[in-house]
Amino acid sequence: MNLTVNGVTHEIESSPLTTLLDVLREELGITGAKAGCHQGGCGACTVLIDGEPRRSCLMPVGYANGGEITTVEGLGTVDDLSPIQQAFVHHYAAQCGFCTSGMMLAGQSYIAHGGSDDAEAIQKALGGHVCRCTGYSKIIDAVAAAARGDSFDLTETAIGKHTTMATGGAE
Amino acid sequence: MKVVGARIPRYDGVAHVTGRTTYVDDVRVPGTLWVKALRSPHHHAGITRLDTQAAEEIPGVHAVITWQDVPLLEYGHLSALGIPADEPLLAKDEVRYKGQPIALVAADDWEIAAEAVSRIDIDFEERPAMLDVRQAFDPESPEIHREGNWYKHFEDEMDRRQIRKGDIEWAFEHADTIVQGVYRPAAIEHAPIETQTCQVVPEASGRLTIYSCTQALYFSMGVVAAHLQVPLNKLKFVGGTTGGGFGGKVDTATETMCALLAMKSGKPVKWRWTREEEFLCSSTRAPWHMELADAVTKDGWILGRKMLTLHDAGAYSRFSPYGLTKHSFHHTGAYTIPNLQFDGYVVYTNRTPTTAMRGFGVTSVSFATETHMSRIADVLGIDPIEIRLKNANRIGDTSPNGIVYTDPSTVSTIQTMAEAIGHELPADYRTMTSEPRTGALLPEHLVAQTANPEEH
Amino acid sequence: MVMDAATEVLMPSSEDEAIAAFGDGTDVLVVGGGTIVVPELTYRRLQPSRALMLGDAGLSGIEKDGSRVTIGAMTPVQELVEMPAPLGPCAANVADIEVRSQATVGGNLCAGEGSEAPRGDLQGAFLAVGATARSAAGGDVTEQPLEEFLAKRGERLLLSVSFEEPAAGAFAGLDRPHTHDYTALAVSGARAADGTLRLAATGAGSWGARLPSAEAAAGDPAAAGEAALEDVSPHDDALASAWYRTKVLPVLVRRVLADLKEPA
Numbered sequence: 092m093n094l095t096v097n098g099v100t101h102e103i104e105s106s107p108l109t110t111l112l113d114v115l116r117e118e119l120g121i122t123g124a125k126a127g128c129h130q131g132g133c134g135a136c137t138v139l140i141d142g143e144p145r146r147s148c149l150m151p152v153g154y155a156n157g158g159e160i161t162t163v164e165g166l167g168t169v170d171d172l173s174p175i176q177q178a179f180v181h182h183y184a185a186q187c188g189f190c191t192s193g194m195m196l197a198g199q200s201y202i203a204h205g206g207s208d209d210a211e212a213i214q215k216a217l218g219g220h221v222c223r224c225t226g227y228s229k230i231i232d233a234v235a236a237a238a239r240g241d242s243f244d245l246t247e248t249a250i251g252k253h254t255t256m257a258t259g260g261a262e
Numbered sequence: 263m264k265v266v267g268a269r270i271p272r273y274d275g276v277a278h279v280t281g282r283t284t285y286v287d288d289v290r291v292p293g294t295l296w297v298k299a300l301r302s303p304h305h306h307a308g309i310t311r312l313d314t315q316a317a318e319e320i321p322g323v324h325a326v327i328t329w330q331d332v333p334l335l336e337y338g339h340l341s342a343l344g345i346p347a348d349e350p351l352l353a354k355d356e357v358r359y360k361g362q363p364i365a366l367v368a369a370d371d372w373e374i375a376a377e378a379v380s381r382i383d384i385d386f387e388e389r390p391a392m393l394d395v396r397q398a399f400d401p402e403s404p405e406i407h408r409e410g411n412w413y414k415h416f417e418d419e420m421d422r423r424q425i426r427k428g429d430i431e432w433a434f435e436h437a438d439t440i441v442q443g444v445y446r447p448a449a450i451e452h453a454p455i456e457t458q459t460c461q462v463v464p465e466a467s468g469r470l471t472i473y474s475c476t477q478a479l480y481f482s483m484g485v486v487a488a489h490l491q492v493p494l495n496k497l498k499f500v501g502g503t504t505g506g507g508f509g510g511k512v513d514t515a516t517e518t519m520c521a522l523l524a525m526k527s528g529k530p531v532k533w534r535w536t537r538e539e540e541f542l543c544s545s546t547r548a549p550w551h552m553e554l555a556d557a558v559t560k561d562g563w564i565l566g567r568k569m570l571t572l573h574d575a576g577a578y579s580r581f582s583p584y585g586l587t588k589h590s591f592h593h594t595g596a597y598t599i600p601n602l603q604f605d606g607y608v609v610y611t612n613r614t615p616t617t618a619m620r621g622f623g624v625t626s627v628s629f630a631t632e633t634h635m636s637r638i639a640d641v642l643g644i645d646p647i648e649i650r651l652k653n654a655n656r657i658g659d660t661s662p663n664g665i666v667y668t669d670p671s672t673v674s675t676i677q678t679m680a681e682a683i684g685h686e687l688p689a690d691y692r693t694m695t696s697e698p699r700t701g702a703l704l705p706e707h708l709v710a711q712t713a714n715p716e717e718h
Numbered sequence: 719m720v721m722d723a724a725t726e727v728l729m730p731s732s733e734d735e736a737i738a739a740f741g742d743g744t745d746v747l748v749v750g751g752g753t754i755v756v757p758e759l760t761y762r763r764l765q766p767s768r769a770l771m772l773g774d775a776g777l778s779g780i781e782k783d784g785s786r787v788t789i790g791a792m793t794p795v796q797e798l799v800e801m802p803a804p805l806g807p808c809a810a811n812v813a814d815i816e817v818r819s820q821a822t823v824g825g826n827l828c829a830g831e832g833s834e835a836p837r838g839d840l841q842g843a844f845l846a847v848g849a850t851a852r853s854a855a856g857g858d859v860t861e862q863p864l865e866e867f868l869a870k871r872g873e874r875l876l877l878s879v880s881f882e883e884p885a886a887g888a889f890a891g892l893d894r895p896h897t898h899d900y901t902a903l904a905v906s907g908a909r910a911a912d913g914t915l916r917l918a919a920t921g922a923g924s925w926g927a928r929l930p931s932a933e934a935a936a937g938d939p940a941a942a943g944e945a946a947l948e949d950v951s952p953h954d955d956a957l958a959s960a961w962y963r964t965k966v967l968p969v970l971v972r973r974v975l976a977d978l979k980e981p982a
Binding site: 164 | 269272274275277278279281282283287454455456506507536537
């Protein structure tokens, strides 16, 4: 069977019963989706299939046949961050970073479906995703910022790349 | 000042959001073997037979290790703080907690590793388990640790952490009432989203490259070197990236064993704990049992405190004596109590060994102290914020371990909090400061301490 | 943790092919959405020689014929969320939106007993609307009351469930502060167009159960709540204790009956 990931089609050798997560990570070496629990309980494995967020650790790869899969690597690059990635950088929404891929992909889909910056709606959409570091509020802020279409400037600093609000003013 | 108050980027922020951060499980080394552990199914048992021959003979199994493969089986992680070694890297004659690792297998894949683990020949002789710290002192209880059931802090001198300050008998004689409470916070599992994972690569040079999720890179390096009895320069630790730790990834729980497997097989190995292993077998924040009895006056002064702490260390010491020491130094919390009787025990049980977790040793006593303050306020019919302000640490007050406070901010913090929650304080409480006690804030029983803080 | 190639995978592309592949159900593991079964495979608790993946068999979809609703077994649970009570709120209570979108009605109804938590969140709701189950075994297709199917659910391949839209429905469940979990305890109720009242509970035993004693006493909600305890045998598990369930069940029964009394 074939699997299209971030626009590239791969021929898959694993059994159709192998999880999509394990095919991505082990067979294809695409490691952005993480193995947090391998039982659908944490959301670290979430990827988009035709724009919809799905738990890749629960999905036999046979069911992903023909779908367009987006992983975090497909959202944007270091020099061309997507709005949601910029928002997560600006709002310090990633600490250890392990839940970040799943959070952003779920957030991206929420926004693509017309989701607003309402905190409660964001919480509901991302409700299946667990974060042990941030306490969630900065993640919600980041998704809200991206939903609003806040824009950022990406600058190089002595320490690393950083975003500032393009329109100035307070964060 | 260029940094304070400025918006500083996280140097790993962009890597995190682009999926470029490399966690241990993302490291790809061709030919890596899969590791699986044989773990104790019993809380407490003797091992009467351990034979790995059948497992070793399975095609696709490249190494099996037991206690016999470990150059230095027991190494005290905090031996620099005087805590002696008591925990074997792999179980030898007995197991003392459910989940304790006994043997490890490195094989071509999951299936073979699991098959090998199931073919390890092992016999146990179950022993009675002690799972409740309160039973440790009962002469009828089983002895589960070679030191007895609690850590002997000072060899033959003292079997606990003890603090005595002032005159506790005087305090209890002069109290208007005694307020008691028992506080028992349960164990907390760190539950990082990344489970413990380790990858070790044996290099042609004879060195080992160890990809670790440890929170304490140099510390873990020292532990591994000590168990392996090799010089530090034989090890190359690659780390600094952890998918959450919170104190639970300081135990160096995987690195040494993976190093031994890599050395024995001559191949790279990876050990990734399942979520179940992470919950059941990884160390947790300790459960605590704390009993407080405060001698208080009806106008809200705390004359003295008696406290007994039983810290559940689980089966082995690890860092528990250190945690209890910190706990003891903070047992009055943000408040000044001049007469103290504190006794704290590190108690062994047949549970998973406990470890650090955010605020190691102190979160427990803060919980107990604050809850107890509210309880005292309730018993005396005094406003819970006013009672805190009255007893709050001020310049010239001393801590349980004799530190003189020079710049406490307790008073201003409580006042700010009261305002934030809309709690109106009377004028004299609103204008309190952290300045040394005088007048109404200097009752008879605090005079001696504030006059000679160095001696208290 | 790549899956062992020793498991033969069958992926039928029609209902007939699925029925043939299932045979008499021996030695074949049915995979619906995978949300329950895949972790069992991942952790090797299940090691089937044959796996029947139903994703392409055309068993998904909701059809309405007048007041009769038929839901294909492979319909995602998420598609029930907007339906009226009890099915809608019952489905909305299951896990989170991602898992609901992968989980299927059939997989949920046919879940085997779980040791840590009750399975089959939707069983109570479908029992309350008097659903029938269309299933196959050994090539023979039968439609039967859902209760009968559930008693033998390991032996037959569920194809669809049907029910008459009720005149009124209600659902009351133990609310969890977060998502992910199976339903700890819930009561579903419905009054059919012909006036028949049905009550059913999920999480008060090994699988969904009708509450006939409560139905008989429905005129007095307090009495009905207590009577419901005669119809169930709750147990301790990771989500709640049996004791707690016996305390809460009468409350949920009373709430459902109160909601059913309100005009639609």
